[in-house]
Amino acid sequence: MSNLHELLTLESGPINETYVEKLKALLQSGIPATYTLEQAAAHEAGKDDVEDVASNTTPLHILVRSLPNSLNAEEGQIVLKMVDILFEYGAGWNFLDYENKSPGDLLCERGFSNGNVLYERVVEAGVSAELLLRKLNDDIEFIEDEELESEVVEGESTDPVEVPQTNQQEEVVGDTAETQDVYLKADLEYTSNALVTKENKDGVMMDWETDIMRLACSTMFKNAGIDAVVLNIGFGMGIIDTFIQERKPTKHYICEAHPDVLKHMREEGWYEKPNVVVLEGRWQDTLSAILDEGNVFFDAIYYDTFSEHYSDMLDLYDTVVGLIKPDGVFSFFNGLGADRQVCYDVYKRVVEVDVQNYGMNCEYTTINLPENPNWEEVRRSYFSCDRYYHPEIRFM
Numbered sequence: 001m002s003n004l005h006e007l008l009t010l011e012s013g014p015i016n017e018t019y020v021e022k023l024k025a026l027l028q029s030g031i032p033a034t035y036t037l038e039q040a041a042a043h044e045a046g047k048d049d050v051e052d053v054a055s056n057t058t059p060l061h062i063l064v065r066s067l068p069n070s071l072n073a074e075e076g077q078i079v080l081k082m083v084d085i086l087f088e089y090g091a092g093w094n095f096l097d098y099e100n101k102s103p104g105d106l107l108c109e110r111g112f113s114n115g116n117v118l119y120e121r122v123v124e125a126g127v128s129a130e131l132l133l134r135k136l137n138d139d140i141e142f143i144e145d146e147e148l149e150s151e152v153v154e155g156e157s158t159d160p161v162e163v164p165q166t167n168q169q170e171e172v173v174g175d176t177a178e179t180q181d182v183y184l185k186a187d188l189e190y191t192s193n194a195l196v197t198k199e200n201k202d203g204v205m206m207d208w209e210t211d212i213m214r215l216a217c218s219t220m221f222k223n224a225g226i227d228a229v230v231l232n233i234g235f236g237m238g239i240i241d242t243f244i245q246e247r248k249p250t251k252h253y254i255c256e257a258h259p260d261v262l263k264h265m266r267e268e269g270w271y272e273k274p275n276v277v278v279l280e281g282r283w284q285d286t287l288s289a290i291l292d293e294g295n296v297f298f299d300a301i302y303y304d305t306f307s308e309h310y311s312d313m314l315d316l317y318d319t320v321v322g323l324i325k326p327d328g329v330f331s332f333f334n335g336l337g338a339d340r341q342v343c344y345d346v347y348k349r350v351v352e353v354d355v356q357n358y359g360m361n362c363e364y365t366t367i368n369l370p371e372n373p374n375w376e377e378v379r380r381s382y383f384s385c386d387r388y389y390h391p392e393i394r395f396m
């Protein structure tokens with residue numbers, strides 16, 4: 001174990017300023033703040049570097065793991081200074097250690113979660129890293145740590161790396177939950193409580209989200225008058241659209257891209273409903289046509305698609321601000337980073353920052369998700385947090 005790692009075990013005495021000074025000195029001497037236990041072990045074994053980079057147990061992990069349960073406020077401030085210094089010297093917020101945990105995961109697990117200064121500091125570091133990364137990369141690659149997988153807007157896929165668009169002549173290969181082209185060509189199947197991809201059982205939509213859809217619908221009609229014109233992007237199981245119909249809006253636009261879902265909508269009579277307008281195709285195509293025409297504006301827009309990424313949402317913001325009425329509301333199914341609480345908290349803030357750039361404000365309602373969804377029917381779970389942040393986005 002290196003001196004740095006040893007210091008961060010907090011075993012050399014009471015937690016006071018001495019630790020802060022010693023930590024600064026070690027980092028100033030050139031030990032990287034990202035120096036992992038795995039690297040230290042490799043060096044001790046006389047190797048140049050670690051052979052297996054499956055885990056990165058960083059100094060920050062060691063510090064968090066070493067926090068005493070009885071940490072008092074004064075000690076907390078000392079540790080916060082140490083965390084600040086580690087970040088200042090380049091520590092990463094999202095490395096995964098030998099137990100596949102990030103420092104934020106460990107803080108949550110140890111009870112230092114929401115509202116705790118250390119946890120909030122890690123979240124802040126995550127937000128800064130994401131925003132900086134986006135500035136550095138022309139291409140948006142959200143939270144680009146290769147092992148921290150969280151960026152999909154809905155559904156069970158978790159790989160944050162953007163997959164290049166395929167040429168139409170080429171065979172379309174890839175993951176249904178990752179790549180739209182692949183998803184839109186896959187066969188879907190409606191089961192009693194879910195919409196899944198037939199072959200690999202990706203959960204496109206599941207009925208455990210019903211309460212979330214009910215809440216989202218009530219947001220859509222919060223300020224809308226009797227002549228409400230609303231838009232839902234992504235029909236799925238039609239849960240939110242059924243709630244919307246109960247409100248009898250003047251016009252209810254539904255944008256849907258998948259042929260199997262459109263077929264289902266036809267069979268279920270959605271095309272015959274007098275106030276429903278079905279926009280067939282991807283929102284990227286159908287909404288820009290409405291935007292160009294310039295004669296339809298919405299009281300509310302709800303977005304819940306599948307196999308899209310946060311970069312798609314960033315594009316959508318451009319469209320939303322052009323289509324929404326000045327007092328309209330935009331909301332979406334918030335599964336951003338929801339396979340880890342810390343990522344979910346990072347994305348929560350990133351959305352706030354991003355919509356502020358459009359003069360919009362995002363307010364969240366937090367609801368507890370009492371029951372664990374039954375994931376047996378699908379390939380992988382796409383929501384692992386026990387609370388849900390419901391976003392309401394309006395012009396300030």
Ligand SMILES: C[S@@+](CC[C@H](N)C(=O)[O-])C[C@H]1O[C@@H](n2cnc3c(N)ncnc32)[C@H](O)[C@@H]1O
Pocket residue numbers: 154204205213233234235236237238239240241255256257258261281282283284304305306307308
């Ligand atoms: C999660 S489901 C929506 C569930 C819906 N909120 C409900 O209450 O049942 C996602 C839907 O979005 C559709 N979709 C995916 N990408 C799309 C896109 N780019 N444009 C329009 N629809 C899309 C999918 O085919 C799928 O029907």
